[in-house]
Amino acid sequence: MSTSTSTRTESRQSKTDQVKVQESGGALNVFSHAFLILWTLMAAGPLIWVAVTAFRTSSDILNDPMGLPSSLHWANFANAWNQAHIGQYALNSLIILAGSLTGTMLLGSMAAYVIARFTFPGNKFVFLLFAGGMMFPVILALVPLFAVMENFQLLDTRPGLIIAYIAYSLPFTTFFLTSFFRTLPTGVQEAAMVDGASHTRTFFQIMLPMAKPGLVSIGIFNFLGQWNQYLLPLLLNNENESSYVLPQGLATLAIAQGYRGDWGALFAGLTIAMVPVLVVYAVFQRQVQAGLTAGALK
C-alpha cells in the first residue's frame, strides 16, 4: 500500500500537468480506435475470408482468391459433410468432448475443492503435482504415453482418448479452480455442514453453484483446447478413419485438397469446425470474463 501513498504525493505535484494530459487523451483515442480496427481486421479477416470462400466454387476460388461468392454455393458444405465425412468427425468430436469435458470438470473441481479447503498430509505435494503437470507438454511424452495406452488396451478407443484428454486438462483445471475455491466465502460451507449436510451434498449443492463463474470460464478454456486437440488423437486414435475427430479430419482434408483440388469443401469444413466454438462463446460470453476475474486473480 506504499504505492498508493506515493501516488498521491506525486500526483499532487503534477496537478498542473493535468490539462495537458487530458488533451493528449483525444489523440490517444483516435490512435486506439485505429489500433482496434486494425486488430479486428487482422484477427477476424482470415476467418471471415474462410467462411465467405466456403460459399464459392473451387474454380472461382482458384481464379480469384479474394472475390465474393456470385451465388451461395451450398454444395461445398454437402461435399464436406458427406464425402469428406466432416459430419461423422464432428459427431466423434462431440461424443469425445461430452465425456472428456464432463470428466475434466467433475474431477478437477472435486480435487480443487479438497486442495483449497482442507489441510491434509501431502496437500502441498498434490498441489505441486498439478503445477508440475501443467508445465509438462504432451509432445514430450508421446512414446511413453503410447505405451501406457497400449498396455491398458485403450489405444484407438474412445475411452482411451477421453482419459488422455482428461489427464492432460486436469493440471491446469485443478490449478485454476483451486485458487477459485479459495476465494469463496467459508461461512456458507460451514453452515451447511453444521446443519448436517454431507460432503457430497455440500459440494454439489452449495460449492458448485457458488463456483459457477469459475467453472464456466475454465470449462470454455477446456472446450477450446479439447475441441482443437490434434496431437493426442493423432497419437492415440489414428487407426480407423471412421473414428477420427474433427481436427484429424480437417488435416486429412487439407492434404487431400493438394491433389483433388476441392478447395471449396476444405473451406466449408473449416467453417463447420468453427461454428461450435462461436456458439459456445456467444452463449457464455459474459461468464467467461466474470469467471476469469474471480478465479485466476485472487
Add this chain to the structure above:
Amino acid sequence: MSLKAPPSPAETGGGRGGRAPRPVSRRSGLARLGPLPWIAPVILLILFVVVWPVVELVRTSFLNISISGKNRGSAGTDKYKKLFEETDLGAVLIWTVIWTVVVVALTMLISLALAQLFNQKFPGRTITRWALIAPWAASVLMTAIGFKWMLNQTAGVLNTLMMDLGFIDGPQDWLGKSSTAWPWMMAVAIFVSLPFTTYTLLAGLQTIPGEVYEASRIDGAGTWQTYRHITLPMLRPAFLIGVVINLINVFNSFPIIWAMTQGGPGYDTSTSMVFMYKLKETDIGESAAMSVVNFALVVVLVLIFLKVSRWNEED
C-alpha cells in the same frame, strides 16, 4: 468409500459419510481420511497418464534403444554426452530463449494495450471482442497452416500483395530462410497467444474498483500516472498468471514451427522442442535426453520468473 468421521446414528440429510455431532471431531476425522476418495481418481489419472510417461522418459534417456524400439541395455550418460556434443545444440538453445522471451514479452505488451482498450466503452466494442476470440476459435494448427499458405513463394497472397504495392521485386521465399522465417513464426505465435492473455488481463482490469480511479482523478493524477501507479500494480496478479502460462505454452510450442518450417532448413528454425522431435528419428535415447533437458528448462524458466517477480514485490 471410507467414512469421514465416526458414524453418528440418525441425523438429517442423505449422503454416504456419517457425521460427528461436534464440529471439532468431524474436522479432525476429515483431515485424516476425507479428501482421499475425492482426489484419488485425479491423482491416479495424473500418475498414470502424465507422471508415468515422465518417469519412463527419464529412464529412456539412460538407455540404448534402437530405432526399431529394441532395448540394447544401459547407455549411462552417453546420450546426454552425445546431446551436448551436437554442434547445432548451442544455436538451438539460444534461439529457444530468444523465441520464448520475444514472443512472451510482445504478447504481454500488446495484450496490456488491447485489454486497456477493451476495458473502455466505445461503439463497436462487441464486434471487436468477437474479433478478439477469433484466433482462439480456429485451432493453432489451422492458423499456422493458413499462414504457411499466405507466405508461400509461388501461390502466397503476401508475395502478390507486396509485389503489387512495389515493396519487393520478385516473389520471396519467406519461410525458406531463417532471417524471415523467425519473425513470421513469432508473429503467428503472438497472434494465437493474444486472446487468452488479453482476456486474463481484461479480467484483472475489471477487478480494479472504480473508486480507486475516482480518487486518483480527484487527486489530479494524469492518465499515464494513474496507469503506472494504480492500474499496473493492481494488475500484477493477472499479469503474473499471463506471463507464467505464456512462458510454458510458448516454450513448449510445437505446432506453429512444425507446420510452418518443420524447423528447417537444417535446424535453423528449430526450438529445443522441435530439435527433440527431430532427434527422435535418429536416436530415441538422445531425443529423450533432450526432452528431460527441455522439461528442466521450463521449470527453471518459470521458477526464475516467479522468483524475480516476488523479489520485486518485497522491494
